[in-house]
Amino acid sequence: MPTKPNRLCSCGRVVASGVLCACQVAHRAEIDRRRPNAAARGYDGQWQKARAGFLAHHPHCEMLIVSGQRCGKPASVVDHIKPHRGDKRLFWLKSNWQPLCTHCHNSKKQRQERGQ
Ligand SMILES: [Zn+2]
Ligand SMILES: [Zn+2]
DSSP states (O other), X not given: OXXXXXXXXXXXXXXXXXXXXXXXXXXXXXXXXXXXXXXXXXXXXXXXXXXHHHHHHOOBOOOEEETTEEOOSBOOEEEESSOOTTOHHHHHOGGGEEEEOHHHHHHHHHHHHTTO
């Protein structure tokens, strides 16, 4: 059986072919340590996709400025009409989403923080 040749790692060590060098092992451990857990990653990716899809179909801010008149500026935020407060069901409920521009989203948040 032919033995595979050793390889020279970029760090200068000679390691057996197909085996991770100590420097690579350390590097991977470092990446794993910095990475948020899988659940958080999946959730983030899913929301980014859902958000982009929603904004593609609802490109204008729907904040009611005066009765019957909406803001209409380009929307960049998917806002939860009713605050979800960590409630997954409410979070993913599309009927609870509305497109807002940054300005309207900020002023809505400010009103909520003042308790109105
Ligand atoms: Zn190495
Ligand atoms: Zn707006």
